[in-house]
Amino acid sequence: MLQPRLPAARVATLTFLGAAGFLAFWSAAALSGMTSRDFLPAPWDVVRRFAQLVVEPFAGFTLFEHLLSSFQRFGMGFLIAVAVGIPLGLLMAWFPWVDRIVSPAFDAVRFVAPIAWVPFAALWFGTGIGGPVLIIFMGAFPPVLINTYRGAKNVDRKYIEAAQMLGASHLRAMTQVLLPAAVPSIVAGLRISAGLGWQSLVGAELIVASSGVGYLMVKGQAAVSTATVMSGMVAIGVVGILIDVALRRVQAVIETRRGL
Amino acid sequence: MLKSITSPQGVPGFSFGALLRPLAGAAGGLLAVLLLWQLLTAGSGLISPARFPAPAEVGAALRQIVIEGYSNGRLHEHVMRSVLLVTMGFLVASGVGVVLGLAMGASRTVEALVNPVFLLLRPIPPLAWIPLAIVWLGLGDAAKMMVIFFAAFVPSVINSFAGVRQIDLPVFEAAAMLDVRGWRYWREVLVPGALPSIFTGLRLSLQASWTTLVAAELVGAIAGLGQILNQAAQDIYPAMIVVGMVSVALCGWLMTLGLAWLERRLMPWKAR
Numbered sequence: 001m002l003q004p005r006l007p008a009a010r011v012a013t014l015t016f017l018g019a020a021g022f023l024a025f026w027s028a029a030a031l032s033g034m035t036s037r038d039f040l041p042a043p044w045d046v047v048r049r050f051a052q053l054v055v056e057p058f059a060g061f062t063l064f065e066h067l068l069s070s071f072q073r074f075g076m077g078f079l080i081a082v083a084v085g086i087p088l089g090l091l092m093a094w095f096p097w098v099d100r101i102v103s104p105a106f107d108a109v110r111f112v113a114p115i116a117w118v119p120f121a122a123l124w125f126g127t128g129i130g131g132p133v134l135i136i137f138m139g140a141f142p143p144v145l146i147n148t149y150r151g152a153k154n155v156d157r158k159y160i161e162a163a164q165m166l167g168a169s170h171l172r173a174m175t176q177v178l179l180p181a182a183v184p185s186i187v188a189g190l191r192i193s194a195g196l197g198w199q200s201l202v203g204a205e206l207i208v209a210s211s212g213v214g215y216l217m218v219k220g221q222a223a224v225s226t227a228t229v230m231s232g233m234v235a236i237g238v239v240g241i242l243i244d245v246a247l248r249r250v251q252a253v254i255e256t257r258r259g260l
Numbered sequence: 261m262l263k264s265i266t267s268p269q270g271v272p273g274f275s276f277g278a279l280l281r282p283l284a285g286a287a288g289g290l291l292a293v294l295l296l297w298q299l300l301t302a303g304s305g306l307i308s309p310a311r312f313p314a315p316a317e318v319g320a321a322l323r324q325i326v327i328e329g330y331s332n333g334r335l336h337e338h339v340m341r342s343v344l345l346v347t348m349g350f351l352v353a354s355g356v357g358v359v360l361g362l363a364m365g366a367s368r369t370v371e372a373l374v375n376p377v378f379l380l381l382r383p384i385p386p387l388a389w390i391p392l393a394i395v396w397l398g399l400g401d402a403a404k405m406m407v408i409f410f411a412a413f414v415p416s417v418i419n420s421f422a423g424v425r426q427i428d429l430p431v432f433e434a435a436a437m438l439d440v441r442g443w444r445y446w447r448e449v450l451v452p453g454a455l456p457s458i459f460t461g462l463r464l465s466l467q468a469s470w471t472t473l474v475a476a477e478l479v480g481a482i483a484g485l486g487q488i489l490n491q492a493a494q495d496i497y498p499a500m501i502v503v504g505m506v507s508v509a510l511c512g513w514l515m516t517l518g519l520a521w522l523e524r525r526l527m528p529w530k531a532r
Contacts, residue, residue, distance in 0.1 A: 004368075010372070011368075018373040019377070022377045022380075039395070105293070112508060113474055113475075113508060113509075115471055115474055115475040116509075118493070119492055119493035119504070119505075120312075120501060123311070123496065123501070124311060199385035203475045206390060207479060218391055221391035229395055232388070233384050236384065236388050240385065
């Protein structure tokens with residue numbers, strides 16, 4: 001039988017125990033002297049290093065400057081993915097011939113992991129801004145396209161017929177019938193796409209970049225400073241959560257407006 | 261005229277034409293893509309060979325890696341190495357992940373206890389473990405295993421957990437009434453009930469492990485598909501980059517197919 005819900009106080013105690021146990025185990029391993037503290041820092045070492053990275057530049061920039069340049073790349077790649085994905089998804093849903101041309105190519109390219117584009121990113125763009133943007137685009141593009149297409153395909157037939165009967169042009173039908181109806185599906189796709197884009201960005205920065213959080217982590221790795229690497233992981237995780245929270249807000253607002 | 265001769269004797273409703281048409285369509289599509297590719301690269305020089313290779317160059321690169329080898333090994337050696345690593349890492353991580361997820365689903369005590377640690381690990385993208393793995397374990401297989409583990413672990417835990425919580429209450433009630441417990445409870449209630457969701461998790465885990473391994477090999481490895489990509493990028497050898505990318509995609513696709521086959525075998529009741 002599934003356990004009945006626990007009282008809140010008990011959940012709090014257990015949560016505290018779990019977190020405390022984890023931190024205690026980690027600290028004990030760090031303090032045991034089996035390895036150097038550079039290799040396995042204690043939790044408070046990571047916190048201190050994080051604070052230090054915020055004020056002192058490492059690998060050329062402070063932590064926030066690295067985050068800013070990562071976020072700019074992310075924003076560009078994500079915006080391009082949205083700007084291409086939504087119109088293309090609508091076109092594919094409206095014109096069957098576009099669907100027949102794009103679908104096979106898209107399916108073939110989708111199976112290539114975004115990170116496998118790194119060599120071409122380096123070849124085409126060097127370590128400038130273009131390389132990481134290409135990889136983010138490759139990660140963020142498929143969910144936008146798929147969700148726009150599915151959302152637009154699921155539009156009730158009678159709205160399309162009504163629009164056609166009233167003489168709506170192709171463009172009007174797509175922007176005023178398909179697009180509004182597909183919005184909830186599109187927004188759901190944007191959330192997935194932002195998550196994948198952010199993940200791909202980190203991978204890209206490990207290889208083709210000269211700034212950004214991924215780059216900071218690579219430099220920390222080269223300096224065998226585990227605390228730096230872990231600070232980078234924390235920063236990436238926190239920004240990832242913030243992006244998701246922001247998009248979830250947008251999704252909630254849209255869903256309430258539509259009375260879903 | 262031809263139809264009147266063949267159709268009365270043939271199997272009713274059967275014609276080679278109907279069988280061949282989709283194949284012919286696919287072949288035609290492939291041919292069109294190849295032609296377009298050839299025209300854009302070698303044919304017109306619109307895309308410089310330094311940016312993207314022509315079909316013939318890719319063919320030559322493929323021959324080279326299959327027959328002579330490239331970057332410490334022949335193609336099948338690279339493929340074997342990467343696929344073996346992923347399979348091992350994926351099996352370990354998803355084994356641990358599914359059991360933990362089911363335990364978290366079955367017991368709210370375990371859930372409350374494990375959740376804080378899990379919430380800490382969850383937002384970290386799989387690829388972000390790569391630098392840590394390299395600091396701790398170097399560039400060898402152990403580091404790859406660690407990275408694959410973290411990539412595959414999170415989705416299998418989440419989905420197994422959600423799978424248990426999605427089981428209908430009457431199933432639990434029936435199990436309680438029949439006094440099913442212990443090993444039988446897991447084998448006959450939890451696992452079958454959560455299986456569809458477990459498989460969703462496994463599919464995500466497998467994709468994540470494959471992507472992460474390729475990335476980890478790109479960052480540094482002795483052999484493997486990611487290493488081909490890395491070496492080709494350093495040699496500025498676009499044709500070999502294409503060979504590497506296609507191999508990565510094909511292997512990923514075949515492994516996904518394998519998992520889908522397993523899913524059908526294990527869940528025959530879930531007609532597709």
